[in-house]
Amino acid sequence: MSKNLVEINNLSxxxxxxxxxxxxxxxxxxxxxxxxxxVGLVGESxxxxxxxxxxxxxxxxxxxxxxxxxxHFSEMDMFSLTTRQLESIRGNKIALIPQNAGExxxxxxxxxxxxxxxxxxxxxxxxxxxxxxxxxxLGQVRLPHPEVMADRYPHELxxxxxxxxxxxxxxxxxxxxxxxxxxxxxxxxxxxxxILELMRDIVSELGTAMMYISHDLGxxxxxxxxxxxxxxxxxxEDASVEEMxxxxxxxxxxxxxxxxxxxxxxxxxxxxxxQPPIPGTLPGCSFAPRCPYATEICSSEMPELExxxxxxxxxxxxxxxxxxSKDFSRELMNAFQTIERKTLSEPAIELSDVDITYFQRxxxxxxxxxxxxxxxxxNVTLTVRRGETLALVGESxSGKSTIVRTxxxxxxxxxxxxxxxxxxxxxxxxxxxMELCKNVQLIFQNPDASLNPRxxxxxxxxxxxxxxxxxxxxxxxxxxxxxxxERVRLDGRYRLRYPGQLSGGEKQRVAIARAFVAxxxxxxxDEVTSALxxxxxxxxxxxxxxxQKERNTTYIFIAHDLAVVRAIADRxxxxxxxxxxxxxxxxxIYSPPYHPYTETLMGAVLVPDPNTEPKLxxxxxxxxxxxxxxxxxxxxxxxxxxxxxxxxxxxxxYPHGEGDHQIRCHIPIKELxxx
Amino acid sequence: xxxxxxxxxxxxxxxxxxxxxETWENLRRxxxxxxxxxxxxxxxxxxxxxxxxxxxDPLEMNSQIRNELPSSEHLFGTxxxxxxxxxxxxxGGRIALLVTxxxxxxxxxxxxxxxxxxxxxxxxVDEIAMRIVDALLAIPWLLVLxxxxxxxxxxxxxxxxxxxxxxxxxxxxxxxxxxxxxxTREFILAARARGERKRTVVIRELLPNVLDVLLVDGAMxxxxxxxxxxxxxxxxxxxxxxxxxxxxxxxxxxxxMAIQPWSVFGPVIMLSSLIIGINLxxxxxxxxxxxxxxQGAPV
Numbered sequence: 015m016s017k018n019l020v021e022i023n024n025l026s027x028x029x030x031x032x033x034x035x036x037x038x039x040x041x042x043x044x045x046x047x048x049x050x051x052x053v054g055l056v057g058e059s060x061x062x063x064x065x066x067x068x069x070x071x072x073x074x075x076x077x078x079x080x081x082x083x084x085x086h087f088s089e090m091d092m093f094s095l096t097t098r099q100l101e102s103i104r105g106n107k108i109a110l111i112p113q114n115a116g117e118x119x120x121x122x123x124x125x126x127x128x129x130x131x132x133x134x135x136x137x138x139x140x141x142x143x144x145x146x147x148x149x150x151x152l153g154q155v156r157l158p159h160p161e162v163m164a165d166r167y168p169h170e171l172x173x174x175x176x177x178x179x180x181x182x183x184x185x186x187x188x189x190x191x192x193x194x195x196x197x198x199x200x201x202x203x204x205x206x207x208x209i210l211e212l213m214r215d216i217v218s219e220l221g222t223a224m225m226y227i228s229h230d231l232g233x234x235x236x237x238x239x240x241x242x243x244x245x246x247x248x249x250x251e252d253a254s255v256e257e258m259x260x261x262x263x264x265x266x267x268x269x270x271x272x273x274x275x276x277x278x279x280x281x282x283x284x285x286x287x288x289q290p291p292i293p294g295t296l297p298g299c300s301f302a303p304r305c306p307y308a309t310e311i312c313s314s315e316m317p318e319l320e321x322x323x324x325x326x327x328x329x330x331x332x333x334x335x336x337x338x339s340k341d342f343s344r345e346l347m348n349a350f351q352t353i354e355r356k357t358l359s360e361p362a363i364e365l366s367d368v369d370i371t372y373f374q375r376x377x378x379x380x381x382x383x384x385x386x387x388x389x390x391x392x393n394v395t396l397t398v399r400r401g402e403t404l405a406l407v408g409e410s411x412s413g414k415s416t417i418v419r420t421x422x423x424x425x426x427x428x429x430x431x432x433x434x435x436x437x438x439x440x441x442x443x444x445x446x447x448m449e450l451c452k453n454v455q456l457i458f459q460n461p462d463a464s465l466n467p468r469x470x471x472x473x474x475x476x477x478x479x480x481x482x483x484x485x486x487x488x489x490x491x492x493x494x495x496x497x498x499x500e501r502v503r504l505d506g507r508y509r510l511r512y513p514g515q516l517s518g519g520e521k522q523r524v525a526i527a528r529a530f531v532a533x534x535x536x537x538x539x540d541e542v543t544s545a546l547x548x549x550x551x552x553x554x555x556x557x558x559x560x561x562q563k564e565r566n567t568t569y570i571f572i573a574h575d576l577a578v579v580r581a582i583a584d585r586x587x588x589x590x591x592x593x594x595x596x597x598x599x600x601x602x603i604y605s606p607p608y609h610p611y612t613e614t615l616m617g618a619v620l621v622p623d624p625n626t627e628p629k630l631x632x633x634x635x636x637x638x639x640x641x642x643x644x645x646x647x648x649x650x651x652x653x654x655x656x657x658x659x660x661x662x663x664x665x666x667x668y669p670h671g672e673g674d675h676q677i678r679c680h681i682p683i684k685e686l687x688x689x
Numbered sequence: 690x691x692x693x694x695x696x697x698x699x700x701x702x703x704x705x706x707x708x709x710x711e712t713w714e715n716l717r718r719x720x721x722x723x724x725x726x727x728x729x730x731x732x733x734x735x736x737x738x739x740x741x742x743x744x745x746d747p748l749e750m751n752s753q754i755r756n757e758l759p760s761s762e763h764l765f766g767t768x769x770x771x772x773x774x775x776x777x778x779x780x781g782g783r784i785a786l787l788v789t790x791x792x793x794x795x796x797x798x799x800x801x802x803x804x805x806x807x808x809x810x811x812x813x814v815d816e817i818a819m820r821i822v823d824a825l826l827a828i829p830w831l832l833v834l835x836x837x838x839x840x841x842x843x844x845x846x847x848x849x850x851x852x853x854x855x856x857x858x859x860x861x862x863x864x865x866x867x868x869x870x871x872x873t874r875e876f877i878l879a880a881r882a883r884g885e886r887k888r889t890v891v892i893r894e895l896l897p898n899v900l901d902v903l904l905v906d907g908a909m910x911x912x913x914x915x916x917x918x919x920x921x922x923x924x925x926x927x928x929x930x931x932x933x934x935x936x937x938x939x940x941x942x943x944x945x946m947a948i949q950p951w952s953v954f955g956p957v958i959m960l961s962s963l964i965i966g967i968n969l970x971x972x973x974x975x976x977x978x979x980x981x982x983x984q985g986a987p988v
Contacts, residue, residue: 422882443882451884464875468708468897477893478883512708528879 019191019223020047020070025083027065027074028294038294039065039078041247044319049190052217052224054238054255056231056270058290058547059518062247063227067193070225071108072100088190105136109184113196115176119168125179126152126164129186136187151182156212173410174205178212185216191223198233202409203574207618207628210236229547231274232620235259236628243267246300247293249319252328255624263322263329263338265305271342272349273552274622275581277604281350282559282581285552289517299332307333362400362568363421363439363536367393368430370413370420370592388640389428391416391592400535401566405573405583407615413592414572418538421570422456434536452482455529459541461521465513471499471524472509478531498527502557519550523557530561539571543578555582576619580604585674588612590647591640598675607669607686609677611647645680653681715977722973728966732959735779736786745773747780747933756949765955768942777933778955782963784928785935788848789914795853796914797860797907804864805895809872809887819865822858830855831920838926848927852917856910860903867902868895901978908971912964919960935960 027040040062047053055063068074069085072092085092087108095103104110112118120128129148133139139147152160155178168176177197184192194213198206214237217224226237234241234255241258243251243266251264262268269286276283288304296302302312311332319330322338331337370391378384391413398404406414419425421432423443432439437450458464465474475495479486486494496506502523513521522542529537539558543551559582562569573579579586579600586603588596588611596609603612617629640646644660651659664680669687679686716722745763751771759766765774807815825833837851871877872895880890921927922936930937935956942952 424878424882443884446884448884451882454882456879456882458875458879460875464879466876466894466898468900477880477885477889481883481885481889 017048018046019049019051019088020045020225021086021089022046022066022070023083023086025066025069025085026081027062027069027078028081029075029078036081037292038081038247040069041293042083043247043249044083045242045249045252047191047223047225049223050217050221052226052237052239054234054241055225055227055244056229056234056241057244058270058549059229061244061290062293063229063244064195066244067110067195067225067227070191070193071104071110105132105184105189106187107189108191108193109187109189111177111180111184111192111194111197113199115180115197116168116173118180119176121168124165124167125171129164129179129183132183132186147186148182151185152179154185154216155179155182157182172205173201174209177201177205177209181209181212181216185220188220189222191225192217193225193227195227196229199228199230203576203620204409204614204618204630206233207620207630210620211628211630213237230620231259231271231548231622235622235624235626236620238624243270246290248300248330249328250301250330252319252326254325254327257323257325257327259622259624261338261342263327263334264301264331265307265333265337266301268337268342268345269304269306270548271622272346273549275552275555275575275577276350277577277580277616277619277621279347279350280580280600282555283552284349284351285556286549287553289519289550299330301331307331307337309333360400361397363398363432363434363570365394365396365398365417365432366430367395368417368420368432369393369428370416370425371428372425388642389592390640391420392640394430394592394594396587396594396597398536398568398570400568401562402584403562403569403571403582405571405579405586406589407573407576407579407586408589409574409615411591412589414589415540416592417589418456418540418570418572421536422454422538423451448482452532453535454538455532455534455536456538457522457525457529457540457542460545461518461525462513462545464525465521467513469512470509471511471513471516474513474524475499475528475531478528482532494531498531499524501530501561502527517550518546519554522546522550522554526554526557526561533565534567536568536570539569541572541574544573544575551578558582576615588615593640593646594676594678595647596675596677602670602675607677607683609647609679609686610651610653610681614650614652645678653685655680712974712977716973719973719976721969722977725966725969725971725973728962729970732782732786732963732966736783739779739783743773743776743779745776747772747776748931749773756945756952759951766949766951768938768952769945774938774942774952774955777938778935778959781933781935781938781956782959784845784932785915785918785922785960788845788852789911789918791849792852792856792914793907793911795849796856796910797903799853800857800860801864801896801899801903802891803857804861804866805868805891805899807861808865808868809877809891809895811872815865819862822861825858826862830917834917834921835924835926838921843926843929848918848921852914856914856917860906860910863906864899864903867899871895871898905971905975905978908967908974912967912971915960915964915967 022043022045025040025043026038028036028038031037043066045053055066057063065075070087072085072095074080080093087103090103092100119125126148129151130144133144133147148164149160152163157163157175157178163175171179198209201209210233213224216222226234228234238255241253241255242249243258243264245266251258251262251267258267259271262271272284273286274283286304291300291303293300298313298315299305299317302308305312309332317330317332319328321327322329322334368391369389371389373386394417406417408414416425420427421439423439423441423446426442427440434454443451472495475498476491479491479494495509499506499508504520504523504527508520513524516524543554546554555578558569561567571583583600585597585599587594588603588609590611595611596603608616620628641648644662645651645664648654648659658680664678666676666678667683669675669677669683677683677686749772753771754763754767755769755771757763757767763773763775765778768774807818833855834851838848841847841851877890877894880894918927919936922934923940925940927936928934938956939953946953
């Protein structure tokens with residue numbers, strides 16, 4: 015007991031729902047964290063990860079209560095402390111780093127002052143020394159020019175910088191323990207990798223213990239010493255990071271790991287069927303309905319969390335021996351179904367010299383004769399072939415969504431032409447013929463936002479049906495709705511439900527069904543899987559591939575996750591600041607020679623393997639505007655050549671002759687290959 | 690490909706009802722809301738049935754029993770013309786209710802739709818329209834009402850349209866603000882990208898989302914309108930005598946209030962109970978719909 019910093023024993027938390035029934039959120043959770051140890055907490059959404067993180071700080075959501083068990087932090091029982099006592103612990107001994115750093119900072123206060131405030135509240139440091147300490151803290155989180163940064167307001171910082179400030183603030187009280195609740199979700203891959211390295215360094219420097227909550231197994235693999243896997247409010251496996259990723263003993267762990275698309279393996283991974291139940295609703299093992307190893311005992315008797323090895327590998331499964339007897343790495347190889355590459359030639363959509371800008375000349379710009387800033391998206395020339403999946407890749411602000419919005423007609427292009435069959439796509443959607451609207455469909459990133467919460471599934475699908483087929487009768491539309499739902503593998507019963515009653519994956523399927531109402535030729539997918547759990551992500555990717563096969567649909571697929579792109583795309587376009595960097599087929603992009611920016615992106619991808627280190631090349635300092643001349647990546651490029659890259663726009667280079675693979679860089683191909 | 694049949698097999702874990710049923714569930718839990726709703730229903734029933742159940746003829750004058758004390762025969766006493774105040778109070782809400790209910794309906798319909806439209810269109814149209822609304826709102830409401838009604842007359846139809854118009858532009862602001870919350874969301878973008886007409890986007894996509902805000906605002910507006918109607922009656926622009934009306938009764942009996950305070954009790958109790966009922970109900974409705982986030986739904 016004495017050597018553990020955090021000791022959670024048989025903790026159960028629940029609340030009474032409207033009908034007065036007791037609903038469990040956490041059930042019988044036991045977890046120990048030693049000083050200086052980093053524990054990763056993983057699981058699908060709704061598994062109680064955040065509740066456990068908050069409970070560790072002695073916090074319960076209103077309405078919830080502790081049904082049993084205890085949380086001890088440095089031998090203090092967190093739920094028996096007074097509010098005053100808790101206040102003195104939180105921030106001083108245990109600090110939280112929340113997911114959305116932008117919202118955690120006060121928008122009207124300079125960040126330096128906010129840190130000083132935290133310092134004065136939590137430590138004895140006052141006045142000038144507080145200021146000094148604040149600058150020191152900002153330096154510790156590796157913000158460039160801490161003195162300058164301290165004078166900025168939160169909105170003047172990028173997402174990654176905001177997250178650094180929040181980390182600095184959490185470190186102000188020199189806590190023994192940090193609770194991080196998905197701190198990098200929503201950040202770019204490169205930024206995420208940098209923040210994770212920072213957290214690792216801080217932890218090893220200061221000896222702080224860390225509880226890292228994330229749904230991203232790649233992140234967990236990178237930061238944790240030990241991983242606790244949660245499912246339906248229970249801890250189902252607790253093992254060292256090494257064992258968790260190399261030989262997981264719980265079927266859920268295997269299922270999750272197998273459903274992640276991987277950089278080194280082409281093809282779409284297996285998906286896990288079903289979704290987590292409400293904790294405590296099943297008599298036996300919560301995972302039994304989704305488990306490929308399930309036997310009779312699983313559905314009647316609850317498994318205990320038992321130690322299976324000397325080193326404290328804990329598993330809650332009746333059949334762990336059977337699970338362990340199968341070699342995981344071989345299983346992993348079989349999980350990927352390779353999709354055959356299509357050979358295509360017929361162009362579906364051609365963009366040439368497209369420039370898009372958000373700039374509007376107002377009165378002020380006319381009076382002061384402000385020169386027009388460089389366009390947001392510039393000089394994009396691309397051919398998308400019929401039936402292929404073209405992926406647009408890049409960090410946020412790289413113009414991926416802008417291009418897609420222009421193709422869908424929501425944003426006018428400034429110049430250039432976009433030709434789709436016989437139609438001109440530079441026209442705004444209001445002036446497009448219905449025939450064209452029908453053929454170009456858009457699927458959004460977040461199904462929560464893209465489905466009208468006040469419409470039932472039937473109404474949602476009915477909208478485009480009524481629009482595109484005004485002659486259809488009510489019964490015909492009904493039939494078509496059911497047919498479409500079945501195409502996205504949803505039962506007809508879903509028609510009468512509201513989006514709020516569906517899970518994330520189901521919602522996204524409804525959104526896909528809506529896009530396929532008119533059998534479109536071109537579907538624009540804007541980050542369609544990034545808001546979904548990994549277990550569902552694979553199923554959605556699989557569905558998209560199947561739908562594509564049926565009617566030879568063309569996809570333009572936006573993603574920031576390079577592993578997902580690897581799984582689904584035929585060709586890839588790498589964009590930076592609205593300029594093309596590299597174009598090629600998947601295999602060409604994912605093997606050298608790389609454009610320096612592609613290489614940076616690849617290096618930052620976190621692989622669900624604790625032994626792989628991300629290669630951080632460029633800084634993660636984002637740029638607000640594209641440079642006026644020269645290469646778009648010049649300011650971050652590790653191979654920057656003075657007086658060349660900043661003066662001249664780099665030429666296209668063709669590693670395989672005048673073929674498909676193009677790299678826009680000054681550096682000769684040979685040098686790009688070797689590194 | 691294992692996931693393909695999941696949806697069909699997946700048991701329905703959480704069973705939730707239709708939003709209207711859920712709102713009713715929430716509403717039923719709120720004491721205030723139920724009291725308010727009962728008061729409103731009581732008043733509506735009274736307004737419908739009162740001519741047939743009043744103990745005395747509210748219009749009958751009797752010089753023998755002027756300014757009487759409350760008694761078993763005249764529960765609230767009589768006024769200076771010898772009319773039974775209790776009966777007059779029961780009947781006195783009929784016109785007020787008719788005018789304000791229809792007025793509210795008109796105000797919320799045109800104000801709500803205009804607000805959603807301006808919010809959706811945005812840009813210059815929105816800018817100009819909202820400045821006009823601001824200008825109109827700057828004029829005191831009673832003045833506007835008096836101005837229109839004194840020129841056009843006090844017929845109920847004129848009153849309904851006047852109330853509908855003047856209270857509509859407060860609804861514009863509310864509806865527009867609620868629309869701005871939704872207009873940038875992706876389902877609106879999705880509808881636009883699909884090629885839907887503006888009318889469809891406003892009515893099918895935006896209206897259902899703004900409706901709850903409009904409902905609550907409508908209930909509030911209703912009580913304000915009742916107050917406005919009574920004020921008009923009080924000033925002599927409401928109903929034509931001898932038709933009984935609460936506001937008018939209060940005005941007439943005000944002169945003798947010092948010596949006979951009970952003479953205004955009847956209309957005051959009736960008017961305030963209705964307004965209190967509406968306010969209680971609209972508060973509870975806002976919570977039940979989840980609009981009042983500071984409070985949360987009464988669980």
